[in-house]
Amino acid sequence: MQIVRLDSAEGQARLAAIHHRYAAVADADVTRTVADILRLVRETGDQGLFSLTEKFDGVSLSPQNVRVELALLEKLAEQAPADARTALRLAADNIRSFHELQREYTRVMEQADGVQLIHRIQPLDAVGIYVPGGQAAYPSTVLMTAIPAQVAGVPRLVAVTPAKTFLTQPILAAALVEAGVTEVYTIGGAQAIAALAYGTESIPRVAKIVGPGNRYVAEAKRQVYGVVDVDAIAGPSEVVVIADETADPVLVAADMLAQAEHDELAAAVCVTTSETLATAVAEQVSYQSATLSRREVVEAALDRFGTIVLVESLAEGIRLVNQIAPEHVEVMTAEPERVAEAIAYAGAIFIGPASAEAVGDYFAGPSHVLPTGGTARFFSPLGVYDFVRRTNVIRYTMGRLVKTADMIAALADAEGLDGHARSVRLRIERHSGPLTATTNPLSESKQNLLVIEPPPEAASEPS
Incomplete structure (x- = not known):
């Protein structure tokens, strides 16, 4: 684990590498490939969608089997472990309760001479949720995307997910059932984004697409934006832990590793005023990483984007955090509330040693769909407000x-x-x-x- 000083050339180079890691997400070949996929689905509908699914996923689909029957969805959900289903249910309750606070209502300005100025709030008519397959299944993301839309009043929620992952991961079906999503199609990749954006004979189009995916999915969302709305063009995940000498290095290291296990482009950064803590965190990262099941992914991420940055003061550390504007910030200092109040740019802030990032990822209630790559300077977490339309009415x-x-x-x-x-x-x-x-x-x-x-x-x- 690399320890650098903020004012050193090495420290500045390391931070620049973290900031520019998004360049690895999409390149010219990805852009062209995605454009070709979108064009084929837009022009040929089901035919193109099914041929691409067979080509990339090795799955044969037809109008008769592309949609998951409700009986199969419920059967798969029942196969999920009972304790996980209970946890999903309680997490869903927390997510729903928090997002009820974000509901927006139509407001009317009435004036004495009969003039009315109306700010009308209406839900989107249809939202598509991308549920990724690949290296890991994320049932928590199903809840974090579907429930805010549900609270907003969206009448049609549609999920798309690669068939192989869906059929072998019953926890995804359990999350969809818990979130009330029963329109599910076994398609994935950029072709699934195309189907949601343009519509096909079997899949009616939606108004907005949300949910994470690989770089082809992210690029597809970027290219269809304007045809439909999207939540964000999400990049690799990141956490910054700001800590002083009072922090527990075991917990700091554990949370950095929890972030690094997402993928090889994830960034895990500790910003600290204490050389003693920095050394202890580096030792703990090395010790704890050896026992993780995704050790190779963790070590690749830490080698490229794992950093401990030494700063002269917490004030300097806060300035650095605001400059990075990260997806997640954890505050482990003697006065965490004071430090947290000074952090202006972050997707989510976790205050104190009990507030592990995993608490927000799974259970607390606020959506874990957050701005990445410095976009917290101008983007917000996914919320109910993302699933409504606002119309001005003048009478x-x-x-x-x-x-x-x-x-x-x-x-x-x-x-x-x-x-x-x-x-x-x-x-x-x-x-x-x-x-x-x-x-x-x-x-x-x-x-x-x-x-x-x-x-x-x-x-x-x-x-």
């Missing part, structure tokens, strides 16, 4: 238009848009003759703000 009255027409027309004239100005003046002339005077439109009318209209209860459950 003006002729009385208000009479008072404001001259001002509206003056602004239109200033922009050289005489058609805009005419559309207002014609209304006034047809109503009561030429407009000759105006008053302050708000001087005689008070506003009633935030009249809340909760969405109908029927919209809160998926079909």
Whole structure:
């Protein structure tokens, strides 16, 4: 485990390598391959989708078997270990309770002269959830993506997942059943993203695609963005642990290793003011990694992107964390709340030794779908707000238009848009003759703000 000082050339080079590791995710060949896959599915529908699935996954599909029958879904779910199913159920309750706090409602601004300005909130009509296969199955991600959409009131939730993984990992079926997702298709890869985005004869299109995947899936989501919405173009995962001499090196090392086992591009960083702690953490990382089942993945990630950074003060460490803007930040210091308050840019912050990142990954309640690669500077965790549409509604009255027409027309004239100005003046002339005077439109009318209209209860459950 490499220990570097922040002000050294070696430290700056190491941090730069961590920041630029996303360049390894997609390259020109991936971009071209994905573009060809998307084009084939868009142009040929089921035919292209099934041929690609047979080519890449070795699975023969047809319109009759691409969708998982409900009886099979439930049968597979029952095969999951009982303790895991219980844990899924309790985790789902926590996730649902937290995301209920994020629900948005239609708001109406009513004014005394009858004008209404409405901020209307409506759920998306359909959301696709990508459930990855490959090296590991992530039932927790099913809950973290489906439940916020469900709380938002999305009526149609669709899951896609590679057939081989799905049929051999009953815990995925258990998570889908627990989340209330019963429309499931056994397709994966970039071709699954294409089917969700464009639709085929067997799979109706969706409005948004969420969920992680490999670099081909990530690139497919990037290319279909605009045709549909996507949650984010997720990159490799990362954790930064900011610690002082009071931290337990055993726990710091354990959490760094928990991050490194995701994949070979994962980054695990400790930022500390203590040389003693840095040495102890490096020793613990070496000791603990030897017993992990994914040791090769862990060691590859740590060799490339595992770093312990020595800083002069916690203030300097906080500045570095904000510069990295990581997906996860753990705070293990004598005064963790004070340090956490100063961290402005992070996907999720874990305060104190009991708040292991794994608590957030699986059970606490907030979604673990978080911005990566420094995008926490402007992106937020996945939430209920990601599954609604916002529409502005304006209901003006002729009385208000009479008072404001001259001002509206003056602004239109200033922009050289005489058609805009005419559309207002014609209304006034047809109503009561030429407009000759105006008053302050708000001087005689008070506003009633935030009249809340909760969405109908029927919209809160998926079909």
